[in-house]
Amino acid sequence: MAEREPAYTVASDSETTGEEKSSPLPEIAIGIDIGTSQCSVAVWNGSEVELLKNKRNQKLMKSFVTFKDEAPSGGVTSQFSHEHEMLFGDTIFNMKRLIGRVDTDPVVHASKNLPFLVQTLDIGVRPFIAALVNNVWRSTTPEEVLAMFLVELRLMTETHLKRPIRNVVLTVPVSFSRFQLTRLERACAMAGLHVLRLMPEPTAVALLYGQQQQKASQETMGSGSEKIALIFNMGAGYCDVAVTATAGGVSQIKALAGSTIGGEDLLQNMMRHLLPDSENIFKRHGVEEIKSMALLRVATQDAIHQLSTQSSVQVDVDLGNSLKICKVVDRAEFEEVNKEVFEKCESLIIQCLHDAKVEVGDINDNLVTNLCKITEVYKGINPLEGAVCGAAMEGAVASGISDPFGNLDLLTIQATPLAIGIRADGNKFVPVIPRNTTMPARKDLLFTTIHDNQTEALILVYEGEGKKAEENHLLGYFKIMGIPAAPKGVPEISVCMDIDAANVLRVLTGVVMPGSRITVVPVMEVRMPMVDDGHGWCAEALNRTHGATMDLVTLKKA
Amino acid sequence: MRCYGLTIPGSDHRFITPTLPPPSLSFRPTTIPMTRISFGSSFPKLRATFNDGVVAEERSFYDLLGIPESGSLMDIKSAYKQLARKYHPDVSPPDRVEEYTKRFIQVQEAYETLSDPSRRIMYDRDMARGIHLAFNARKCYNHSDQVSEQKGEWKSRWQSQLDGLKRRSDSKVMDGAENTSWAARIRQQRGGL
Numbered sequence: 001m002a003e004r005e006p007a008y009t010v011a012s013d014s015e016t017t018g019e020e021k022s023s024p025l026p027e028i029a030i031g032i033d034i035g036t037s038q039c040s041v042a043v044w045n046g047s048e049v050e051l052l053k054n055k056r057n058q059k060l061m062k063s064f065v066t067f068k069d070e071a072p073s074g075g076v077t078s079q080f081s082h083e084h085e086m087l088f089g090d091t092i093f094n095m096k097r098l099i100g101r102v103d104t105d106p107v108v109h110a111s112k113n114l115p116f117l118v119q120t121l122d123i124g125v126r127p128f129i130a131a132l133v134n135n136v137w138r139s140t141t142p143e144e145v146l147a148m149f150l151v152e153l154r155l156m157t158e159t160h161l162k163r164p165i166r167n168v169v170l171t172v173p174v175s176f177s178r179f180q181l182t183r184l185e186r187a188c189a190m191a192g193l194h195v196l197r198l199m200p201e202p203t204a205v206a207l208l209y210g211q212q213q214q215k216a217s218q219e220t221m222g223s224g225s226e227k228i229a230l231i232f233n234m235g236a237g238y239c240d241v242a243v244t245a246t247a248g249g250v251s252q253i254k255a256l257a258g259s260t261i262g263g264e265d266l267l268q269n270m271m272r273h274l275l276p277d278s279e280n281i282f283k284r285h286g287v288e289e290i291k292s293m294a295l296l297r298v299a300t301q302d303a304i305h306q307l308s309t310q311s312s313v314q315v316d317v318d319l320g321n322s323l324k325i326c327k328v329v330d331r332a333e334f335e336e337v338n339k340e341v342f343e344k345c346e347s348l349i350i351q352c353l354h355d356a357k358v359e360v361g362d363i364n365d366n367l368v369t370n371l372c373k374i375t376e377v378y379k380g381i382n383p384l385e386g387a388v389c390g391a392a393m394e395g396a397v398a399s400g401i402s403d404p405f406g407n408l409d410l411l412t413i414q415a416t417p418l419a420i421g422i423r424a425d426g427n428k429f430v431p432v433i434p435r436n437t438t439m440p441a442r443k444d445l446l447f448t449t450i451h452d453n454q455t456e457a458l459i460l461v462y463e464g465e466g467k468k469a470e471e472n473h474l475l476g477y478f479k480i481m482g483i484p485a486a487p488k489g490v491p492e493i494s495v496c497m498d499i500d501a502a503n504v505l506r507v508l509t510g511v512v513m514p515g516s517r518i519t520v521v522p523v524m525e526v527r528m529p530m531v532d533d534g535h536g537w538c539a540e541a542l543n544r545t546h547g548a549t550m551d552l553v554t555l556k557k558a
Numbered sequence: 559m560r561c562y563g564l565t566i567p568g569s570d571h572r573f574i575t576p577t578l579p580p581p582s583l584s585f586r587p588t589t590i591p592m593t594r595i596s597f598g599s600s601f602p603k604l605r606a607t608f609n610d611g612v613v614a615e616e617r618s619f620y621d622l623l624g625i626p627e628s629g630s631l632m633d634i635k636s637a638y639k640q641l642a643r644k645y646h647p648d649v650s651p652p653d654r655v656e657e658y659t660k661r662f663i664q665v666q667e668a669y670e671t672l673s674d675p676s677r678r679i680m681y682d683r684d685m686a687r688g689i690h691l692a693f694n695a696r697k698c699y700n701h702s703d704q705v706s707e708q709k710g711e712w713k714s715r716w717q718s719q720l721d722g723l724k725r726r727s728d729s730k731v732m733d734g735a736e737n738t739s740w741a742a743r744i745r746q747q748r749g750g751l
Contacts, residue, residue, distance in 0.1 A: 411643055
């Protein structure tokens with residue numbers, strides 16, 4: 001652990017760097033679960049995990065930052081007297097859905113229906129995000145908003161624990177790309193926090209489950225046989241699934257699957273159902289439209305909540321501007337308009353079980369967190385607190401804390417949630433490290449040239465699940481130069497990918513000619529991700545530039 | 559973009575690399591075409607990786623996990639979990655993280671191979687032939703071996719089916735054309751043409 005990454009420092013937040021450098025006692029990292037809609041903090045207090053509360057005695061705090069006053073304030077310290085107030089355009093929320101996404105991303109497009117401004121130009125750059133304050137659209141970024149929120153969380157925790165906080169374990173959605181993870185780390189750095197670990201949400205739950213199983217087997221002096229659990233986690237912004245095998249405190253993540261579907265989709269589908277032309281009506285984002293949108297959103301939210309206990313609900317709302325909705329909605333309709341979302345959930349579970357090579361009958365426990373209805377569910381974990389408690393436990397384990405009762409004798413063996421590979425064979429994405437590879441990992445694959453006397457090769461590193469290169473997230477690119485002149489297919493280009501103990505990804509390449517074992521050019525070692533913002537833009541530019549200069553580069557005769 | 563294009567050797571029939579022998583059962587690991595580059599050559603830090611790999615080549619997966627070759631799946635699993643608790647970077651001593659990470663990757667590979675019954679059979683067979691494979695090389699070799707294995711199996715099955723069909727159609731021809739299937743009649747007609 002001593003070889004951890006140095007603290008991520010951003011030039012602009014110098015006031016947070018350089019603070020308390022030496023602390024003799026191991027500092028316990030806190031666990032933070034930043035949800036799309038709610039957020040919580042927990043810490044190992046020496047004997048157990050404790051959830052922290054804010055001044056209003058809340059364990060779950062709404063994830064938002066409002067710009068309506070002189071100084072922006074977030075959901076940790078401020079609270080709206082009514083739900084509507086969050087929806088007047090001056091408050092930014094759903095940051096976790098927007099962070100690290102470009103304006104060609106469907107999730108960003110769906111966010112245009114939110115009351116604050118999300119502007120897209122559809123060329124693969126970051127979207128323009130702004131809050132409406134006194135009739136002025138003031139620009140901001142998801143990272144900035146998240147950082148403001150995290151500062152509040154940090155202050156709250158520091159007040160509570162009476163010590164400065166630096167290290168955190170953050171839970172993240174399974175489907176987050178490494179590029180998005182760096183954005184999250186940047187937001188933390190801006191808030192003066194160092195990310196010790198990023199844990200996919202269901203793996204944090206898996207850790208907690210592993211601990212409970214170990215405890216149970218110790219108490220019953222059981223054999224501690226292997227238990228397999230399916231963890232399903234659906235929040236407002238993301239849906240994640242994991243299969244874990246746990247025995248003796250060791251939880252092995254067998255497979256992960258995740259998608260950007262969540263409660264927000266259920267809500268938006270339902271809003272569209274109640275007011276089919278809502279997107280066009282609210283497009284202008286004027287003050288009046290925002291007000292109508294807020295009313296519709298709250299009415300829809302209420303209706304969905306009521307539908308979870310009753311079979312039908314009367315929606316009666318006056319949106320102003322002579323827009324009135326008076327409709328009876330039943331549960332069947334709700335299920336119908338959200339059919340795709342539920343089907344996607346199902347396919348994620350199937351995919352995860354398939355990847356883990358597990359049959360439904362093998363599963364000992366089903367863990368469901370956040371919203372869902374399933375018949376047989378493991379009762380040992382509070383659905384809304386599982387992830388943050390797991391993160392807090394990991395924080396204690398990763399900080400090197402030991403517990404005399406063996407409560408922290410835990411290990412989670414993580415797996416890669418997404419495949420990492422390069423663009424090859426035309427426009428295909430060829431994984432070098434497949435999805436669900438145990439981490440740390442080191443894998444390599446051989447490639448070759450497609451032209452005679454090709455002296456250069458462009459390595460485009462992608463992460464994702466798409467078959468075509470552009471369906472994945474671009475992590476970086478570089479060029480191998482000095483390939484000896486040879487007929488096509490002769491030079492062997494070895495691409496090695498290494499994920500080390502600190503989850504840092506490095507790509508190494510070398511070129512070998514047949515009959516030799518020594519690379520003829522210096523090895524390239526490139527740390528990923530290296531792209532800064534978005535990929536649509538940059539991949540297209542690479543295509544345009546190098547597609548045209550191909551003769552210059554490759555047909556050079558030796 | 560074509561100028562920069564890459565292909566996987568052997569993945570495209572137009573570009574069969576001369577170093578990749580056609581998949582066959584006589585594929586000898588001593589002639590592994592997948593040249594492993596020592597990425598350590600230019601990086602002192604990474605040289606250790608390569609050296610570790612060389613050492614590990616001489617140790618079998620069973621040795622790595624510390625179990626006998628007759629070990630059961632349960633033995634493999636529990637040995638793996640025990641070693642993971644020792645070598646996983648989350649729990650290893652801070653000053654040995656790098657070394658232990660390499661160990662962990664080796665243990666992981668041993669576990670993945672031996673806990674999969676079909677891969678274990680193949681590994682045992684290779685061991686019996688006195689073949690030890692370098693780490694990482696295993697996967698490529700395994701893959702082509704598996705493919706050729708499947709091909710060989712498929713070919714022999716196909717051959718026997720063909721033989722059976724041929725015998726049946728021959729006998730049917732002798733029996734007379736009345737009982738033959740439509741396809742067989744067509745075949746006979748085609749043959750006659």
